[in-house]
Amino acid sequence: MIIWLNGPFGGGKTTMAAELRTALSGAVIADPEGVGGLLRDALRGHEPHVRDYQAPPGVP
Template sequence: MIVWLNGAFGSGRKTLAAVLCRTLPGAVVADPEAIGDLLRATLAHHDLRPRDYQELPL
């Protein structure tokens, strides 16, 4: 099962995800922001480096 949490900045998504992880055995949080940070660091010296990882083309 995948539970997708969406909401505005500061709405408590990470807090809710932490509570769900404690409640649901085997649950894992996959935070796309961490992936964006990895891409930003990996592409730091590339010609197509984005200011924001959300600007990366698919």
């Protein structure tokens, strides 16, 4: 089962994820910023500019 938490910055997603991990045996939290870091390392040299994850679309 995958539970995807989405919402604004400061909306309590991290807190909710921690509560769910406590409540659901064997649950794992996958942080998209960590995944972004892995992809950035894997694609190093292929992308001329790395965008800030918190910047609105269209803003470098």
